[in-house]
Amino acid sequence: MTEQALLDAISLDAAGLVAAVAQQHDTGEVLMLAWMNREAVCQTLATGNAVYWSRSRQALWRKGETSGQVQRVVSLRIDCDGDAVLLRVDQTGVACHTGRRSCFFREAQSGEWVTIAEVEIDPAALYGSPGQEV
Amino acid sequence: MTEQALLDAISLDAAGLVAAVAQQHDTGEVLMLAWMNREAVCQTLATGNAVYWSRSRQALWRKGETSGQVQRVVSLRIDCDGDAVLLRVDQTGVACHTGRRSCFFREAQSGEWVTIAEVEIDPAALYGSPGQEV
Numbered sequence A, B: 001m002t003e004q005a006l007l008d009a010i011s012l013d014a015a016g017l018v019a020a021v022a023q024q025h026d027t028g029e030v031l032m033l034a035w036m037n038r039e040a041v042c043q044t045l046a047t048g049n050a051v052y053w054s055r056s057r058q059a060l061w062r063k064g065e066t067s068g069q070v071q072r073v074v075s076l077r078i079d080c081d082g083d084a085v086l087l088r089v090d091q092t093g094v095a096c097h098t099g100r101r102s103c104f105f106r107e108a109q110s111g112e113w114v115t116i117a118e119v120e121i122d123p124a125a126l127y128g129s130p131g132q133e134v
Helices: A001-006 A038-045 B004-008 B038-047
Strands: A020-022 A030-036 A051-054 A059-062 A071-079 A084-091 A106-109 A112-115 B019-022 B030-036 B052-053 B057-061 B071-078 B086-090 B106-109 B110-116
Touching: A001 A038, A001 B110, A020 B030, A030 A038, A030 A084, A030 B019, A038 A051, A038 A059, A038 A071, A084 B030, A106 B019, A112 B004, B004 B038, B030 B038, B030 B052, B030 B086, B038 B052, B038 B057, B038 B071
Parallel strands: A020 A084, B019 B086
Antiparallel strands: A020 A030, A051 A059, A071 A084, A071 B106, A106 A112, A106 B071, B019 B030, B052 B057, B071 B086, B106 B110
16 A cells, blocks of 8 residues: 555544645645545545545545535645645635635734635535535 | 734634644745644734744744744735634745745655755754754
């Protein structure tokens, strides 16, 4: 199993998770922060598309499975102490369940969070049923 | 207190922490992932330089205080569910305690983690004493 060496270097937290930052590979835009467990890493490596662990649903989250907003993984990096990974991806459409490109669409300005990005896809069009993740 | 509205939107975990991604503001390079507690966010807002919470030392970590490798915060963003923040920074020197620009200097290639970035500053030159964070 060629993935073993990769998995062994990942330091999982008490819940068995590692923080995962997804970044659009060419523009550098930080799209989202999510979590992966061991199986999510394995499936990401096996399929070439980002698979996370949904903490809210306590289930594997094949990003874009219901919405079509998949993330093709261009490269996978790990940080110095092994407790965070960086996925450089090619994001189809939008990363955020609000229909915005990035989940980081609010910026601190004059003591308030100001929305700095427009909705690109109607959230209603992203879901098979309410409450699902994108 | 103008920071109150900002702080109220941040969803801290059971340990009182929020994940914080630091990105070089102009190049888009993801430099590191760290953690902030409420006080770290306050001090970051007050000083304009990134302040984190060191989970290993269980203490505030004024990034660059001993090493000089400070991060001037250009903007602060928050994600859709408020449990992650993105600091767009201007990094002096290097972000990583290994002396590399980014902590994400290993990439998965053919089943192994391959080092893809050179050491730019001798780690010995970054520390006042061994084991301190940069």
